[in-house]
Amino acid sequence: MPAPTLYSQLANHYLHAIEAGTLRCGDRMPSVRTLMERHTVSLSTALQACRHLESRGVLEARPRSGYFVRPRQQAALAPMKEPGAALPDPAQYVGIHQRVSAIIAKSQQSPVAINLAGACGAPELYPTEALQTAMIRALRGNPGLLGRPGPPTPNGDPGFRAAIAKNALWARVTLSADEIIVTHGCIEALNLALRAVTQPGDVVAVESPTFFGLLQILESLGLRALEIPSSPQTGISLEALELAAQSYNDIKAVVVVPNLQNPLGSVMPDRHKEDLVHWCEAQRIPLIEDDTYSALGDADTPLSALKAWDRTGNVIHCASLHKTLAPGMRLGWISAGKWHARVEMLKYAQSRSNESLPQIAVAEFMASGAYERHLRRLRTSLRRQREQVSAAIASYFPAGTRLSQPPGGLALWVEMPGKRSSESLFHAALQAGIRIAPGLMFSNSKRFDHYLRISCGSLYSRELEQGIRKLAGLVEALPHTD
Amino acid sequence: MPAPTLYSQLANHYLHAIEAGTLRCGDRMPSVRTLMERHTVSLSTALQACRHLESRGVLEARPRSGYFVRPRQQAALAPMKEPGAALPDPAQYVGIHQRVSAIIAKSQQSPVAINLAGACGAPELYPTEALQTAMIRALRGNPGLLGRPGPPTPNGDPGFRAAIAKNALWARVTLSADEIIVTHGCIEALNLALRAVTQPGDVVAVESPTFFGLLQILESLGLRALEIPSSPQTGISLEALELAAQSYNDIKAVVVVPNLQNPLGSVMPDRHKEDLVHWCEAQRIPLIEDDTYSALGDADTPLSALKAWDRTGNVIHCASLHKTLAPGMRLGWISAGKWHARVEMLKYAQSRSNESLPQIAVAEFMASGAYERHLRRLRTSLRRQREQVSAAIASYFPAGTRLSQPPGGLALWVEMPGKRSSESLFHAALQAGIRIAPGLMFSNSKRFDHYLRISCGSLYSRELEQGIRKLAGLVEALPHTD
Numbered sequence: 001m002p003a004p005t006l007y008s009q010l011a012n013h014y015l016h017a018i019e020a021g022t023l024r025c026g027d028r029m030p031s032v033r034t035l036m037e038r039h040t041v042s043l044s045t046a047l048q049a050c051r052h053l054e055s056r057g058v059l060e061a062r063p064r065s066g067y068f069v070r071p072r073q074q075a076a077l078a079p080m081k082e083p084g085a086a087l088p089d090p091a092q093y094v095g096i097h098q099r100v101s102a103i104i105a106k107s108q109q110s111p112v113a114i115n116l117a118g119a120c121g122a123p124e125l126y127p128t129e130a131l132q133t134a135m136i137r138a139l140r141g142n143p144g145l146l147g148r149p150g151p152p153t154p155n156g157d158p159g160f161r162a163a164i165a166k167n168a169l170w171a172r173v174t175l176s177a178d179e180i181i182v183t184h185g186c187i188e189a190l191n192l193a194l195r196a197v198t199q200p201g202d203v204v205a206v207e208s209p210t211f212f213g214l215l216q217i218l219e220s221l222g223l224r225a226l227e228i229p230s231s232p233q234t235g236i237s238l239e240a241l242e243l244a245a246q247s248y249n250d251i252k253a254v255v256v257v258p259n260l261q262n263p264l265g266s267v268m269p270d271r272h273k274e275d276l277v278h279w280c281e282a283q284r285i286p287l288i289e290d291d292t293y294s295a296l297g298d299a300d301t302p303l304s305a306l307k308a309w310d311r312t313g314n315v316i317h318c319a320s321l322h323k324t325l326a327p328g329m330r331l332g333w334i335s336a337g338k339w340h341a342r343v344e345m346l347k348y349a350q351s352r353s354n355e356s357l358p359q360i361a362v363a364e365f366m367a368s369g370a371y372e373r374h375l376r377r378l379r380t381s382l383r384r385q386r387e388q389v390s391a392a393i394a395s396y397f398p399a400g401t402r403l404s405q406p407p408g409g410l411a412l413w414v415e416m417p418g419k420r421s422s423e424s425l426f427h428a429a430l431q432a433g434i435r436i437a438p439g440l441m442f443s444n445s446k447r448f449d450h451y452l453r454i455s456c457g458s459l460y461s462r463e464l465e466q467g468i469r470k471l472a473g474l475v476e477a478l479p480h481t482d
Numbered sequence: 483m484p485a486p487t488l489y490s491q492l493a494n495h496y497l498h499a500i501e502a503g504t505l506r507c508g509d510r511m512p513s514v515r516t517l518m519e520r521h522t523v524s525l526s527t528a529l530q531a532c533r534h535l536e537s538r539g540v541l542e543a544r545p546r547s548g549y550f551v552r553p554r555q556q557a558a559l560a561p562m563k564e565p566g567a568a569l570p571d572p573a574q575y576v577g578i579h580q581r582v583s584a585i586i587a588k589s590q591q592s593p594v595a596i597n598l599a600g601a602c603g604a605p606e607l608y609p610t611e612a613l614q615t616a617m618i619r620a621l622r623g624n625p626g627l628l629g630r631p632g633p634p635t636p637n638g639d640p641g642f643r644a645a646i647a648k649n650a651l652w653a654r655v656t657l658s659a660d661e662i663i664v665t666h667g668c669i670e671a672l673n674l675a676l677r678a679v680t681q682p683g684d685v686v687a688v689e690s691p692t693f694f695g696l697l698q699i700l701e702s703l704g705l706r707a708l709e710i711p712s713s714p715q716t717g718i719s720l721e722a723l724e725l726a727a728q729s730y731n732d733i734k735a736v737v738v739v740p741n742l743q744n745p746l747g748s749v750m751p752d753r754h755k756e757d758l759v760h761w762c763e764a765q766r767i768p769l770i771e772d773d774t775y776s777a778l779g780d781a782d783t784p785l786s787a788l789k790a791w792d793r794t795g796n797v798i799h800c801a802s803l804h805k806t807l808a809p810g811m812r813l814g815w816i817s818a819g820k821w822h823a824r825v826e827m828l829k830y831a832q833s834r835s836n837e838s839l840p841q842i843a844v845a846e847f848m849a850s851g852a853y854e855r856h857l858r859r860l861r862t863s864l865r866r867q868r869e870q871v872s873a874a875i876a877s878y879f880p881a882g883t884r885l886s887q888p889p890g891g892l893a894l895w896v897e898m899p900g901k902r903s904s905e906s907l908f909h910a911a912l913q914a915g916i917r918i919a920p921g922l923m924f925s926n927s928k929r930f931d932h933y934l935r936i937s938c939g940s941l942y943s944r945e946l947e948q949g950i951r952k953l954a955g956l957v958e959a960l961p962h963t964d
Contacts, residue, residue, distance in 0.1 A: 123629030131628045146613045146810035147605030184833040220831035328628035349702035351666040
């Protein structure tokens with residue numbers, strides 16, 4: 001056995017300190033300079049030691065702040081299982097709306113102290129004061145704006161579209177402002193995309209589990225959802241999709257959330273993205289991406305959109321600022337490739353141009369560089385909140401609970417042990433003043449009834465931790481097969 | 483022959499003065515008090531004389547300002563013809579979008595000095611300063627608003643819905659706030675209404691001519707428009723509709739603009755409204771009304787919505803503030819009767835709740851009574867502008883021109899003599915820096931090619947008059963069959 005290298009000795013030293021609790025979750029590691037001085041090692045050795053601990057998930061690097069101790073993997077928490085490679089259920093569309101809307105209606109009628117079901121961050125995480133100032137400046141700087149119909153170009157304010165196009169470069173997408181049509185959130189963009197490429201009765205392949213809003217859109221348009229097994233790590237299974245295409249030769253569109261999928265938190269590896277784009281192109285199946293979350297990845301390296309690999313206009317890119325900048329504004333957009341003219345017509349006939357005011361205000365905000373600074377802060381906050389919520393779940397939930405570990409985003413996907421029912425949990429939690437999103441909202445089947453989506457958007461507090469503890473008690477008490 | 487009454491003597495005296503040009507169009511009549519003193523007559527006689535001249539169309543009453551001399555009926559202008567009672571064309575849907583969007587695109591690319599094609603009033607006619615103040619107050623009074631998703635109730639801000647419900651009483655419609663779903667303008671409301679009651683391929687009866695936006699909506703939803711002959715005075719022909727229903731037993735909805743129809747300016751008499759509501763009810767055909775214009779009638783007596791006669795929830799009421807309050811805000815709403823739950827689902831799936839901010843601001847504005855005061859001013863301005871544009875058309879357009887005389891609203895419908903083509907006029911006018919809406923935008927057929935819609939929304943000026951004069955010269959020069 002070779003002698004341990006200098007850097008691994010140093011790394012082990014700090015690993016012991018962390019295991020002993022001398023350095024605790026969230027503590028800052030000594031700086032590289034301090035390590036060099038304290039242990040008389042070279043810069044290279046100090047750095048190597050930190051990187052080694054980072055690669056093992058013990059430390060994490062925060063830009064401009066150094067290395068910090070990450071929460072420990074809890075013994076109670078196993079990683080999520082990969083889905084079986086079976087053929088998906090037959091395509092279906094009946095029922096999801098009623099189920100989902102009953103849950104939403106019941107949620108909204110009940111007073112809640114702890115909201116773990118939200119799909120956005122807490123208001124405090126967004127730059128509301130700066131946006132308010134930008135709105136007031138836009139109002140004062142454009143007298144008569146409220147008296148004039150729409151923006152000067154029907155697809156949206158030119159400045160806003162230019163800002164969005166510039167911003168898309170982060171996700172490695174090159175768009176001109178002319179290719180962008182502003183919509184009422186990503187929801188309207190997805191509606192337009194699906195209306196552009198399908199007819200009622202058509203089959204659309206989606207991830208399973210997926211965002212319930214997408215299932216509702218499909219149902220409202222009379223489309224059938226073909227749910228493709230998806231991995232909590234790598235997203236939609238390309239093998240399962242190919243298998244499904246062989247069995248159903250009438251798939252008219254594929255819709256995916258490639259980055260930080262809702263609810264799984266999965267990120268498709270770039271190779272999968274490229275393969276999916278090319279496969280859809282070869283099969284002549286339009287590929288629709290919902291790229292709402294790509295700016296919320298932990299890493300400063302942006303996550304790539306599918307559109308980055310699109311060379312034939314077969315990818316329809318949909319996104320919004322609803323989760324990243326301002327939940328109170330409905331600013332989305334669509335870049336529809338080959339279907340641009342059709343989407344333009346559908347948008348005009350469906351709701352005309354979006355109002356100018358929010359577009360002008362946000363264009364100014366984005367041009368100032370404030371958006372990038374805000375995103376860095378938001379990513380850091382969300383990562384911390386996710387870690388805190390994960391740690392609380394790990395501490396309090398029953399043994400055998402499985403938890404996603406998404407590299408960004410707003411939510412965790414939790415599998416309860418012993419086939420406990422999230423529907424039962426939903427009702428029990430609501431009675432206790434806690435709102436959750438039960439797993440059965442995320443599929444037309446009941447396959448995910450023993451899962452739940454836990455939002456990490458709220459600011460972490462003692463009350464929130466107590467809420468999770470109370471929720472864990474309710475989970476524990478549910479009938480189960482263990 | 484009985485001796486003329488005192489009041490008719492007095493009336494004739496002023497009629498002569500007007501015919502002689504002593505009192506001219508727009509001049510103010512002496513006040514009732516002045517008449518009493520000058521002619522030593524009773525209050526009752528002075529009032530009767532004025533009312534007599536008003537009933538003959540010589541004077542008009544303006545609230546709190548007294549009586550004014552109305553423009554004379556021009557000899558050159560015949561009233562619009564009633565439509566023939568023939569069976570409508572077969573239902574169709576192909577082509578209107580391309581035609582309309584080509585016209586709109588060409589309009590927008592060309593620089594224009596005179597815009598006679600606008601569908602709203604000039605920005606100066608709207609209370610933009612007061613709305614701006616209300617928006618700023620709403621922003622400051624609700625910190626964090628831009629960071630929170632949607633209004634507290636998913637169908638719209640409770641205060642705004644209450645204000646709309648209160649306001650609907652003017653059109654004799656009794657609604658509770660809970661029956662109202664806020665939409666992105668009347669356009670989205672009409673989309674939702676049609677999606678709620680039809681399937682692609684269905685036949686929908688509409689007025690002919692009708693608003694091109696409606697024809698585009700039908701085409702985008704794959705619906706077929708059955709165009710029912712409509713009168714410039716009384717709107718849709720109920721006889722033609724009944725005849726059509728006998729021939730097409732698959733009419734799945736009727737869509738009408740009962741008040742100040744676009745482009746005709748017709749107002750359905752209350753008896754027609756009642757008959758249409760009951761006929762649709764008996765035939766089990768959903769009746770959709772676009773009630774965008776009812777607040778723009780000249781008279782202070784509001785025009786009734788069809789919904790006022792609805793007792794079974796068969797009428798879907800759609801409206802907006804886009805023409806009456808703020809063209810720069812997309813605030814519409816729908817009250818969908820029997821289809822409330824389905825429309826609620828479709829709206830949620832299509833675009834989620836409208837943003838809170840404009841709703842909060844406008845609710846405050848409406849609650850203050852400022853909306854009613856604004857509407858009185860707007861009605862007076864629009865009436866004056868319509869009279870001025872009518873007078874200019876009468877002076878300059880070729881003999882044989884026919885002109886609608888709508889009792890309110892934003893536009894005039896003009897028939898050119900000698901079957902001159904509005905399409906040719908559109909291109910010639912655009913080259914001369916004048917934008918018009920050619921008649922062929924208002925039907926799937928080319929039946930209205932020798933008509934045009936002239937907007938009266940712009941402030942009247944010497945330049946505008948010169949524009950109409952120049953346009954008249956272009957009309958004169960068009961090939962014609964006279």
